[in-house]
Amino acid sequence: MRDAHFCIRSYLADKNGMCLAIPGKILKIKGETAEINFNGIRKEVNIAMVDVKIGDFVMVHAGFAIEKMVPDLASEIQGYLDKK
Amino acid sequence: MKLDKQKLLQSIQEKAKEIGRPLRLMELCGTHSQSIAQHGINSLMPKNVKLVSGPGCPVCVTDQTDVDVMVGLALAGIPVAVYGDTMQVPGNLMSLEEARRNGADVNVVYDITEAIKMSQEKTGLVFFGLGFETTTGMTAWAIQQGLIVYSAHKIFPPAMSALLANKQIKVDGFINPGHVSSIIGTKVYEQFKIPQVVTGFDGEGMLSAIEMLLTQILENKAIVQNVYTDLVKKDGNPKARKLIAEVFEISDAHWRGLGEIKKSGLKIRKKYKKCDAEFVYAELIAKIKKEIKPKPSACKCGLVLQGLIESQECPLFGKVCTPDNPQGACMVSVEGSCNVEFRYNRK
Ligand code: SF4
Numbered sequence: 007m008r009d010a011h012f013c014i015r016s017y018l019a020d021k022n023g024m025c026l027a028i029p030g031k032i033l034k035i036k037g038e039t040a041e042i043n044f045n046g047i048r049k050e051v052n053i054a055m056v057d058v059k060i061g062d063f064v065m066v067h068a069g070f071a072i073e074k075m076v077p078d079l080a081s082e083i084q085g086y087l088d089k090k
Numbered sequence: 091m092k093l094d095k096q097k098l099l100q101s102i103q104e105k106a107k108e109i110g111r112p113l114r115l116m117e118l119c120g121t122h123s124q125s126i127a128q129h130g131i132n133s134l135m136p137k138n139v140k141l142v143s144g145p146g147c148p149v150c151v152t153d154q155t156d157v158d159v160m161v162g163l164a165l166a167g168i169p170v171a172v173y174g175d176t177m178q179v180p181g182n183l184m185s186l187e188e189a190r191r192n193g194a195d196v197n198v199v200y201d202i203t204e205a206i207k208m209s210q211e212k213t214g215l216v217f218f219g220l221g222f223e224t225t226t227g228m229t230a231w232a233i234q235q236g237l238i239v240y241s242a243h244k245i246f247p248p249a250m251s252a253l254l255a256n257k258q259i260k261v262d263g264f265i266n267p268g269h270v271s272s273i274i275g276t277k278v279y280e281q282f283k284i285p286q287v288v289t290g291f292d293g294e295g296m297l298s299a300i301e302m303l304l305t306q307i308l309e310n311k312a313i314v315q316n317v318y319t320d321l322v323k324k325d326g327n328p329k330a331r332k333l334i335a336e337v338f339e340i341s342d343a344h345w346r347g348l349g350e351i352k353k354s355g356l357k358i359r360k361k362y363k364k365c366d367a368e369f370v371y372a373e374l375i376a377k378i379k380k381e382i383k384p385k386p387s388a389c390k391c392g393l394v395l396q397g398l399i400e401s402q403e404c405p406l407f408g409k410v411c412t413p414d415n416p417q418g419a420c421m422v423s424v425e426g427s428c429n430v431e432f433r434y435n436r437k
Binding site: 027052054055056057065067068069070072073075076 | 329
């Protein structure tokens, strides 16, 4: 398992190219839109490409969740988010 | 378990030494090139291991003609929306940024839903759809919502076949893209008989991929391995692929640097022709294409994208061509090899 802290930091520090993607946690779902927590920042994201439920972690790219992430990385990220 | 960077580096040194001969490993994703530069990974490599960039930056491989069509539409008075990275890509006539300065209605969006909102006020707006499988799903969804799109979307595996078929290009292993693979999965790569590792974008992930490639080379294996298991699955994301297949069909496409690659592009299916700029603005686009005057350029982006030369070998690099005054697509995108090289390695 890679270091999730390191991972998030390098994602956020990255320059904002069209390929930047950030992991986040689903807080609310309304149709094809979900409210997602990114490291304390909440944002609405389109979830038409994934099958997800509240509490799932997803990788978000240009406003869309592209894929669900597996729970072990998710819990590591959660630990990181809780500390914030 | 956290991977130990020191141990990885030590193993890379030992294995490279044991292999002995010069090795070239190609990263196939622009974000990987960026990560390698950011973490100074090149300077940590043994003398006989060379990391080269491939055609993995979607902005960079977008053909000149596609840029010309978007510029032409904008200059003809049609509102257009594009991802920011595309603004400065030089076309034969001008870039979209220059078209905007000339009064054309060119809008930058971060997210395709912004383009949908915009199109409600700006009737007939055309979105420049480009990128690999990661962005294609979003475009497919937007088309189903009624957005008009000019598609320069591409699929990745045919470009890998093209690279392998070119005997001039010597590559001993591929570092396969992370987010593209989250959609297409890892199984599709099994057709290529070359060592391959899918990885994410952090320093450790990159080092693990390199270490695993060297192990494969040493053991004479050519398999597909995946270190990005928290995101990338063997079959990828079927829901996203279904969405793409509903809206797009496979066509031939032109890649900057690689030329035409059969069955490597995606065009909008007839069912959605009302959202296909090539149908909606058919006459205008035909006229624009006819009037394209190829501008001679000394840009060597095409060779850079195939790993045939390095950015620094281009005579324009850093002199005439800089991120503020890009002469080619590879200097425009923050994931383009020339841009990455300029920002991180130019002393
Ligand atoms: S340095 Fe500029 S001109 Fe040379 S290959 Fe790169 S983008 Fe093209």
